[in-house]
Amino acid sequence: MAVSAFAFALGVGASALATGALADSLTITPAPARAVVAEGTFKLSAATRIVVTKGDVEARGVALQLADLIRRSRGFRPAVIEGGPAVGSIVLTREGPAGEAYKLDIGPGGVTIAAAQRAGLFYGAMSLWQLATPDVAKGPVAVPAAAIEDAPRFAWRGLMVDSARHVQSLDTLKAVIDAMAAHKLNTFHWHLVDDQGWRLEIKKYPKLTEVAGWRHDPGAAARYPKYGGFYTQDQARELVAYAAARNITIVPEIETPGHALAPIVAYPALGTAAPDASKMGDWGVFPWLYNTDDATFAFLDDVLSEVMDIFPSPFIHVGGDEAVKDQWKASPKIQAKIKELGLKDEHELQSWFIQRVGQSLAKRGRRLIGWDEILEGGLAPNATVMSWRGIDGAIAAAKAGHDTVLSPHPTLYLDNRQSLSPDEPTGRGRVISLKDVYAFDPAPAQLSVDERKHILGVQANVWTEHMQTDARMQRMAFPRAIALAERAWTPEADVSWDDFARRLPAQMARLKVLGVTPNTVPFEPDPRMAEGEGGQITLALTAPLGVGEVRYTTDGKVPTAASPAYAGPLALAAGTTVKARSFVDGQALGREKTVTIDPVALQTRTSGQLKRCTSHVPLLMIDDAPAAFDKRAMFDVDIFNPCWIWEGVDLSKGARITARIGQIPFNFQVGKDRDGIKLNPPATPGGELEVRLGCAGERVAAIPLGDSAKNPALSTVSGRLPARAGKVDLCLSFTNKSLDPFWVLDRVTVKPAP
Known part of the structure; x- marks a missing residue:
């Protein structure tokens, strides 16, 4: 994003506008800083012209974008002309506020969008387009008359998309950028590197995409072709230009020193320990770290040089999170390096590592940004902290004089499910609703007025471990990203969940026009x-x-x-x-x-309708077969305790139980916690489905799984439950001789005995 945008949002410009509640007849999201409804409407039709000053190339570009959006939503395209009468037209003028601010005046006789910079003109056009798109209807539309003065609350209004775990198409990413731009988000953080894959072409190191861009997923998926892909430098430049035209800066992330299994698989000399390519299909926190050899920094310098040639962003994200230090602790060479540098421990070594990478960025005039672990061991003066472990990192960074972006888990981690409905897409089992995101305030009360100046803004993150398809990624991102957009833009005094909820039908209609698939389940x-x-x-x-x-x-x-x-x-x-x-x-x-x-429907529960016995690490995850992601079964399971409860079952006459089950690989990097997962030993070679009266109560059935282990997809097993007085809670779990693979429930049917 432009420096002027930061300066405006954090300076006097934003505070110069009066605040006021969004008028009930307007459906602009984010709600503008000031809006006054006037009498009448402006009729937008195919006869409408968009007028720009002769020779103003930037304004003409915005006008063409507005005309195209109107075509997509209303079905007609207003003509764009240079010069001409203002009456009955939409006029773009530079006689307006600076930065991302704009004025929008709508009356029966015409519309004026006024802003000194292109960013302001663009956002004024987005507000007008929203008012012209209250639904998905085609044809002319009456736009309500209003006077709007608007500017952002924060300069960094971001959304991160993880393309390292699952690769999205360029068209999908463009649709996401369109939706971001329409709602005045201006930073697209692109997560391109992780243990599971390297996604950006680096010409000097072709194995990063030839080798590290592909993996074999575990379990039954191992029989399918390798999974992966990457973006060429030309594709990345195309996306950068597409985003820039919509006032969005793409901030690339190249992870260091952890989350580095993929590049170490491609070039083992980069690592502290030998890599295991079979683990690239795992999830969790991995132990593989870059080593601290000069050759490794030469590699990173080369990579970041090519990255900076592609991405003009003033910020380059270097990760820095979840760098488990076990390999560094076990390496005599690393320990000798710590001693040579006079450092206290591995945390200070990571700080030295990050600062050395930052020096390469500074030589090109770029700023380093990383996750809040980069605070540990000391931080370079010009480094920026993205706080994900709650807001403590942001508070510590701001108090220490560092700029910071708030991006806290779990509230702004959009891989969490959005409701308890069994229709939710795959993701983490914790509920972070649209309302939860909207309730987040990016300005911590623990900071003074001066310290708050270091808060650049706020960002939500779409981690895609469990978002195997583009549609699932979009459903997890939207509409929650729109709630984040309003909290990042709208003055705190004007934030209103009830008013935001009133505008939801119009927001959902616009997402459809923009080609984005939002999650409608919570509504x-x-x-x-x-x-x-x-x-x-x-x-x-x-x-x-x-x-x-x-x-x-x-x-x-x-x-x-x-x-x-x-x-x-x-x-x-x-x-x-x-x-x-x-x-x-x-x-x-x-x-x-x-x-x-249907009375029979009362006799069946899916795993999502059952109660988990525990919720240590609850996930909504898919089976590892068949090959097509969208045809696989989905399970609701705590991976640390695959156990479910069906409350209040009538066993007064006994019953027959039928369970549809699946087996999935335990491909989770959880370190020593894996040793704490307890399994009951099987009595038969294939194991059993155990049914107890309460999880610590009497075992009333142990149903052999038989040959189910030979079936990579779903299997069905059945057995009888004895009569017991009154209603009981059935606790269902599996015996198994090993954790990998582990058994999960898809659905269970309990029918009273005849």
């Missing part, structure tokens, strides 16, 4: 059936986020804003079909849900 009715009285079944239809209201029908018709509103559990007869959908101010939000009341 949708989550049908839950339970036994009722008199042979009826009760149906609950609560939407996880509680946004808007749920409306439903029982006559087979599509629910509308005029359908009955859901007010509580419905008592329904078997065979009834219920259709339900959420609405906000009469506008549909999320998909329609259809459920047929």
Whole structure:
């Protein structure tokens, strides 16, 4: 991003604007700093012209972008002309505020977007496009008249996408950038290197992509072709230019000194210990670190030189996180280096390592940024800290006089699931909802006014270990990235969850226009059936986020804003079909849900509908077969304790239990914690599914798994449960002679004995 943008956002310019709540008739997101609704509307149609000053190339470029977005959303493209009458036109003028700030005046007679810099013109155009795109309808639109004065709260408004674990297409990344730009995010942090793969072409070291860009995933996936890919330097430059045209700076990340298995596999001399290429398909915290030889720094200098030739960003991210020091501790050569340098320990050695890398960046006029572990052992004066382990790193950095970006786990880690609905995509099992992201304040109260000047901004991270497809990545990123965008842009006094929720239907419509697949599950009715009285079944239809209201029908018709509103559990007869959908101010939000009341459905639970016995490391993860990611089963499991509970099962007459199960590799780098995972020994060669009354109670069944181990996909096993008085909690787990592979539940059916 331009230095002027930082200076403006952190200087007097942003505070010069008055603040005010966003008017109810406007649907701009992020909410602007000041908006006053006026009388009337501006009719935007195919006859509308966008006028720029003759010879203003930048303004013309913004005008063409606005015209193209209007074409995508409304179906017509306004003409862009240099000079001409302002009446009835959209006029772009430089007679406005500096930096990323803009003024937008909309009236029945025309529209003016005023900004001194291209960034401001672009953001004024994005606000106008949003007002012209309240839905997915085509044709002319009446844009509400308003006077808007706007500027960002923070200069760094970022989203990180991890392409090291799973490679996204260039078109997908462009769609993400489009969605970022439309919502005034301006920094795309591109995670290109990790243990699982090296994703950027480096011409001097071709093995980084020829070898380190590919891996064999473990388990059944090992029989499939190698997985991976990379971006050529031409592709990276194409994306850089695409982003820059949308006021987005791409900040590349080249991990050091840890998360380095992939490059060490390609060039073993870089490592402290011999690499194991078979572990590139694992997840977790790896022990492989770069060594501290001069040849290694020469390699990094060469790599970063090519990186800086591609990415003009003032910041280059060097990682620095999760560098487990075991290999350094065990290496006589490294220990001798620590002594030679007069350092205290391995933490100070990492600091020396990072600072030496930073010197290479400084020679090219670039600034080093890294995760908050770079604070350990001392930090170069011009280094910037990205705080991920909560906000403590940001507080420490700011108090020490370092610039910082807040990016704390878990709130801004978008690999966490967004609701408890079983329809959520794969990811981590902790719930970080859209509302949780919106509630995050990027300005810690622990900092003084002067210390807060070191907060450059805020960023959310999309780590893709469990996002195997582009669509899953987008669903995990959006719409939560939009909530982050509002907290990064809008003045704190004007932040309002209720108003943000009111604008959600328009936001979701725009994402569709931009080609982004958002997650709609948290807005949708989550049908839950339970036994009722008199042979009826009760149906609950609560939407996880509680946004808007749920409306439903029982006559087979599509629910509308005029359908009955859901007010509580419905008592329904078997065979009834219920259709339900959420609405906000009469506008549909999320998909329609259809459920047929069926007593048999009460007898089945998926792993996501069961209760986990523990939640040490809960994951929503997929099976390792078949080959296509989107055709694999999904499991909800605590990898440290694969155990599930079905509460309140009626065993008064005994029952027959049928379980659909899968086996997946334990490909998690968890260090010594692996030794603490306990397994019950099997009584048969294939192991058993154990069923207990409570996890510490009586074992009522041990169902042999038989030949299931030979099936790389899903298998089914069945057995009988004895009669027990009253309702009981069934605890389900597996016996196994080894942790890898380990067994997981897909779904369980318990039918009363005839």
